[in-house]
Amino acid sequence: KQEVTQIPAALSVPEGENLVLNCSFTDSAIYNLQWFRQDPGKGLTSLLLIQSSQREQTSGRLNASLDKSSGRSTLYIAASQPGDSATYLCAAYGGSQGNLIFGKGTKLSVKP
């Protein structure tokens, strides 16, 4: 049974700092891994999707990496801004079962 864990649960950083969010998964037989952003009380915004054959994906100040052998993914945020404050969720997709398995998220606070 796939389990996804995110560390830390919460993170507070000053504006401008580079930061790394961690995600680990127990079953390496994933189809892809996706990072989402969730603002309070809102739905999910997809940030980056990494296919199982890929090692990383980049979008603007965001870079996500995937190491299937170690069961880990990281989301790197460069030059953080107060607008980046949100909860970041990672989710593993196994394919045949259809559903995403989510971690519980990292709540990020970027202080001006």
Added chain:
Amino acid sequence: EAGVTQSPTHLIKTRGQQATLRCSPISGHTSVYWYQQALGLGLQFLLWYDEGEERNRGNFPPRFSGRQFPNYSSELNVNALELEDSALYLCASSLLVGEGGETQYFGPGTRLLVL
């Protein structure tokens, strides 16, 4: 292109009542997924519908049920509501699994409060 839409945005019910939540997928998407996000429990998978059929179900009791209509929109029904059913219910849609269906697009959610 319109994204995934959900209605209502908020729903207040009392214990024992029934709740009906609705979801319209992105045009062209045939799969609809329902997830529950309860406080402290994270996002948990509820149901997956594709082409009108239930394809997979999460670890939830039978009072959680749903259906998918010919236009691919979907309903989630929760019977005999309990206090712990209070949560944000998120709907997602995708193309058919195996044909690009690995990317799910999420709606804004319905917040259900059970009193």
